[in-house]
Amino acid sequence: MKFTDRCPATWKELQDYVALFLNQSGYRAVSPCTIDTVRGKVEVDVLVESPDELVKRIVCECKFWNSSVPKEKVHAFRTVVQDSGASLGLLISQAGFQSGAIEAANLSNVRLMTWNEFTDIIADKWTLTRLKQLKKESVPLSEYTSSLHFPFDNLKDEDVGRYLKACDKYRPLRTTCWEITRKDLKENDSLTDFWYKGSEFTTIESYLNFLSDQVTAGLKEFGEILANSNIIIPPERLEKSYGYIYMSL
Numbered sequence: 001m002k003f004t005d006r007c008p009a010t011w012k013e014l015q016d017y018v019a020l021f022l023n024q025s026g027y028r029a030v031s032p033c034t035i036d037t038v039r040g041k042v043e044v045d046v047l048v049e050s051p052d053e054l055v056k057r058i059v060c061e062c063k064f065w066n067s068s069v070p071k072e073k074v075h076a077f078r079t080v081v082q083d084s085g086a087s088l089g090l091l092i093s094q095a096g097f098q099s100g101a102i103e104a105a106n107l108s109n110v111r112l113m114t115w116n117e118f119t120d121i122i123a124d125k126w127t128l129t130r131l132k133q134l135k136k137e138s139v140p141l142s143e144y145t146s147s148l149h150f151p152f153d154n155l156k157d158e159d160v161g162r163y164l165k166a167c168d169k170y171r172p173l174r175t176t177c178w179e180i181t182r183k184d185l186k187e188n189d190s191l192t193d194f195w196y197k198g199s200e201f202t203t204i205e206s207y208l209n210f211l212s213d214q215v216t217a218g219l220k221e222f223g224e225i226l227a228n229s230n231i232i233i234p235p236e237r238l239e240k241s242y243g244y245i246y247m248s249l
Contacts, residue, residue, distance in 0.1 A: 001185055003123035004205040008094065008115060011064035015045040018060055018092060018118065022048055025126040027058075035059075037083035044080065055087040063093040069112075071100035078110050092118050123204070127182050130208045131249055138177035138215045139238050144222040145171045149237070156229045163225050170218040172196045177211060181248050 008014035019031035033047035046060035061077050063069050074091065081089035089110040091097075097112050105112050113121065143149050145167045155163055176196035184195070191198025191207065196214070201207040226233070 001191065001202065001204055001207075003119055003127070003203060005203050006119075006205070008064065011062065014064045014092070014094060014115065015060070015062040018062055018090075019046045021119070021122050021126055022046070022060075024130060025122055026051060026129045029060075035084050037080065039079075039083050042080055042084070044084075050087075057084070057086040058088045058090060059084055059086045060090045060092060063091070063095075065093065065095050068096045068098045069093045069101050070098050071104040074101045074104040074110065074112070078104070078108055081110060090118070124182070127185060127204055127208070128249060130212075131180070131182065134177050134208060134212055134215065135248075137212065137219075138174055140222070140233070141170055141174040141215065141218055142178070143233055143237055144218075144226075145174055151231055154229060154231050155225070159225050159229045163222075166218070166221050166225065170214075170222075173211065173214050173218060177215060179248050 006017055008017055015031050019029040022029035028049040029046050031046040032043055034041050034043045035047055044059050045062045048058035048060060050056055050058055059081050061080075063073070069091065074097075077089055077091050087109065091105070091110060091112050092115060093112070094115055096114055102112060152160075152163075173196045176198070180195055184191070185204045185207070191201065196211065198207060201210065225231075
């Protein structure tokens with residue numbers, strides 16, 4: 001399954017999508033952003049703060065041009081990256097780069113890439129980060145749908161039927177969120193019905209976003225049932241499950 005089907009149609013979409021994917025991959029990206037350099041203030045398309053110990057700051061420049069980027073633009077961008085103290089510069093071009101631009105970036109801390117190359121590079125980290133979030137978000141569903149753990153006898157009569165319907169609806173979702181891995185997502189051209197409504201999706205991004213939305217809806221539904229029946233699930237019951245959520249990544 002491919003990572004995404006997003007294709008920027010404007011310069012703003014290009015830099016917004018770059019910032020979005022970086023933020024969702026665990027970085028802190030701001031677009032646009034005015035930064036200080038040794039030559040004064042400069043506005044960059046995307047400024048990225050990285051949790052990595054070695055690469056702390058990344059500057060991104062996005063070119064939504066009809067023609068390939070020339071070497072002069074690479075030289076100018078290299079200066080901004082160097083003068084800002086950034087560890088890495090990403091120059092992302094919709095139309096590619098001239099041969100001189102590629103030579104100008106060689107042996108520097110500037111990387112040149114097309115939109116497709118950027119999504120290929122970010123796909124694995126994005127998928128890993130989103131899977132971790134999804135598995136953590138779905139922890140309460142394990143308690144709510146468990147016949148062994150849920151205090152079924154404490155439900156009000158009016159909530160019993162609603163609760164059972166919610167369990168039937170969200171148990172397959174809970175199973176998918178806990179068991180699906182990056183390998184499952186990447187190696188299947190299309191996800192089968194073994195995964196919760198997986199056959200309806202063609203990209204990893206759209207499917208994981210859908211699962212996250214479904215988890216939110218499920219937690220809301222169970223939350224309303226719990227509140228109506230005055231049931232409180234002790235937080236420590238959920239905390240015991242957190243240690244197992246990353247076993248399948």
